[in-house]
Amino acid sequence: MEKKYIYLSVLLVVLALGLVILPGKDDPKETNPKLLLSSVTEKSRYLSADQITHRIIENDPTLLLIDLRPASQFKTFALPGSMNIPVDSILISTNIEIFNQPGKDKVFYANSDLTAEMAWMLCTRFSLKRIYVMKGGLNEWFQTIIETKSLPVTASSADMELQSFRIAARQFFTGAGPSTVAPGAGQSSEKVIVTRKAPGEKSGGGC
Amino acid sequence: MKYDGSNYLNPYLGGVILGTVLLLSFYISGRGLGASGAVKNTVAATVNVIAPRHVEESAYYSQFAGGEHSPMSNWLVYEVLGVLAGAFLSGILFNRLKLKVEHSPKITSRRRLLFALLGGLIFGFGTQLARGCTSGAALSGMAVLSLGGYITMVAIFGTAFGAAWIFRKNWI
Amino acid sequence: MIGPIVSSGLISPAWDNIFAVLLGMGFGFALESSGFSSSRKIIGTFFGYDFVVVKVFFTAAIVSSLGLLYLSSLGLLDYSQLYIQPTFLASAIFGGIIMGIGFAMGGFCPGTSLCAAAVGRIDGLIFFGGMFIGVFLFSESFPLFEKMYYSGSMGAKMINSVFGISPELFTFLLVLMAIGMFWGAGWIQNRVKKIEY
Numbered sequence: 001m002e003k004k005y006i007y008l009s010v011l012l013v014v015l016a017l018g019l020v021i022l023p024g025k026d027d028p029k030e031t032n033p034k035l036l037l038s039s040v041t042e043k044s045r046y047l048s049a050d051q052i053t054h055r056i057i058e059n060d061p062t063l064l065l066i067d068l069r070p071a072s073q074f075k076t077f078a079l080p081g082s083m084n085i086p087v088d089s090i091l092i093s094t095n096i097e098i099f100n101q102p103g104k105d106k107v108f109y110a111n112s113d114l115t116a117e118m119a120w121m122l123c124t125r126f127s128l129k130r131i132y133v134m135k136g137g138l139n140e141w142f143q144t145i146i147e148t149k150s151l152p153v154t155a156s157s158a159d160m161e162l163q164s165f166r167i168a169a170r171q172f173f174t175g176a177g178p179s180t181v182a183p184g185a186g187q188s189s190e191k192v193i194v195t196r197k198a199p200g201e202k203s204g205g206g207c
Numbered sequence: 208m209k210y211d212g213s214n215y216l217n218p219y220l221g222g223v224i225l226g227t228v229l230l231l232s233f234y235i236s237g238r239g240l241g242a243s244g245a246v247k248n249t250v251a252a253t254v255n256v257i258a259p260r261h262v263e264e265s266a267y268y269s270q271f272a273g274g275e276h277s278p279m280s281n282w283l284v285y286e287v288l289g290v291l292a293g294a295f296l297s298g299i300l301f302n303r304l305k306l307k308v309e310h311s312p313k314i315t316s317r318r319r320l321l322f323a324l325l326g327g328l329i330f331g332f333g334t335q336l337a338r339g340c341t342s343g344a345a346l347s348g349m350a351v352l353s354l355g356g357y358i359t360m361v362a363i364f365g366t367a368f369g370a371a372w373i374f375r376k377n378w379i
Numbered sequence: 380m381i382g383p384i385v386s387s388g389l390i391s392p393a394w395d396n397i398f399a400v401l402l403g404m405g406f407g408f409a410l411e412s413s414g415f416s417s418s419r420k421i422i423g424t425f426f427g428y429d430f431v432v433v434k435v436f437f438t439a440a441i442v443s444s445l446g447l448l449y450l451s452s453l454g455l456l457d458y459s460q461l462y463i464q465p466t467f468l469a470s471a472i473f474g475g476i477i478m479g480i481g482f483a484m485g486g487f488c489p490g491t492s493l494c495a496a497a498v499g500r501i502d503g504l505i506f507f508g509g510m511f512i513g514v515f516l517f518s519e520s521f522p523l524f525e526k527m528y529y530s531g532s533m534g535a536k537m538i539n540s541v542f543g544i545s546p547e548l549f550t551f552l553l554v555l556m557a558i559g560m561f562w563g564a565g566w567i568q569n570r571v572k573k574i575e576y
Contacts, residue, residue: 221413222438237383242489289403326485327509337474355466362475370483
């Protein structure tokens with residue numbers, strides 16, 4: 001029973017124990033495919049154009065809009081306050097860091113649903129939380145907010161409220177009055193105070 | 208023949224050195240050390256030179272030689288050359304270079320060499336079946352916690368205990 | 380630098396062979412300096428008078444297992460890129476048994492026989508030569524063993540998954556077991572009749 005061997009044995013045990021106790025590397029863990037499928041069918045990831053507009057106007061700090069389109073399109077027009085991360089650079093680790101930010105809802109959008117869905121799928125596979133898709137993308141947003149169609153007279157009061165919200169929003173973004181057909185880019189000069197309507201339940205989802 | 212144990216490294220130190228070399232091997236090349244693989248490749252290459260068609264048709268040889276394979280330019284072959292060099296170096300350093308047949312005083316050199324030949328033959332056969340030897344399958348396999356590696360290690364040592372007792376006249 | 384270095388493309392494949400030689404030198408040196416060029420020293424494990432094989436082998440196994448796992452958890456090594464040999468149950472067992480017999484007869488394994496040959500031991504050289512014959516015999520008679528060769532395939536299975544524990548926990552238990560064996564070996568060695576070799 002030599003002393004040095006006792007020391008060595010203890011050292012070895014400590015080293016091996018350290019390995020067991022040490023926390024593992026922070027790998028982006030892949031989601032179980034079954035869980036992924038149930039998330040896909042759940043549809044809680046969609047936020048409507050109305051909801052997003054609402055939060056933009058109110059400067060909601062928990063909203064982080066991510067524009068997945070190429071930089072050139074982003075420069076032409078983008079939703080106020082949004083970041084440009086072209087979809088092909090979505091998996092760069094610095095961008096993953098952005099998606100990992102706590103306390104914010106990350107909303108993907110592009111011109112239509114397709115790209116945003118893809119990006120959502122990719123991020124959800126890596127177990128990133130609070131990722132959403134703006135339903136219909138910019139196309140639907142335009143149709144809803146900017147090119148608001150006139151309602152039939154028989155519309156419900158809830159619909160009427162939504163309509164006036166949209167018109168006000170249009171003014172917010174484009175500075176145009178209720179009757180003009182909206183141009184594309186935002187040249188708003190006057191801020192319109194929008195009466196806040198209770199938006200009902202918050203969007204489902206979040207984890 | 209005198210037991211000059213003072214000349215050998217402390218076995219635990221030797222183990223640490225070996226373990227570190229093994230670790231480096233994985234870190235650098237992504238694979239462990241080995242020895243029997245070089246023998247396999249050499250045999251396959253030799254047969255290929257003599258009878259290339261046979262190599263092509265053989266279900267075994269064709270995996271390592273013939274056609275596109277160039278089995279001699281192979282990691283293991285280089286590694287084996289290194290083993291020879293390293294052992295030679297150690298022999299020089301520790302003054303152990305000596306041409307001799309090492310055997311128990313109770314048997315003759317010839318008997319020892321016969322058993323060495325037979326033992327090598329049988330062992331070589333086994334390495335092919337198990338896809339490796341004590342270095343390649345057992346040791347390197349244990350380093351990455353391979354189940355096959357552990358199984359082979361247990362099989363080798365377990366059997367050797369019994370078999371050594373059977374052949375004990377040769378040794379003690 | 381994330382290991383394995385060669386597969387991460389930082390070094391060209393030509394260097395791989397150079398490293399093979401260097402690593403082999405380290406391998407050969409470690410073996411020979413520990414005494415593995417002597418067949419009677421190697422066989423001592425099985426008769427209780429010299430446990431050098433157990434000590435070196437298991438020390439190397441735990442050093443490398445611990446080292447690889449630590450490197451992996453520190454992010455310096457991509458464990459998934461390491462070559463883990465596939466498990467074929469039947470051939471692993473029977474091949475091991477056959478090797479055990481050859482081991483007991485010849486007193487060497489391929490690596491150690493090379494070391495012995497390098498320092499002038501003729502029995503090591505003959506053993507290594509015998510291997511060529513054995514490999515040749517197997518290759519020629521392969522069709523007889525083909526079925527066994529491919530049976531019981533479990534892929535690149537890791538032993539800790541058999542017990543349902545993490546690799547780290549398994550290695551810890553292995554360390555405990557190895558230390559137990561080392562102390563046991565020392566105890567036995569002290570009580571066995573001394574042999575001159």
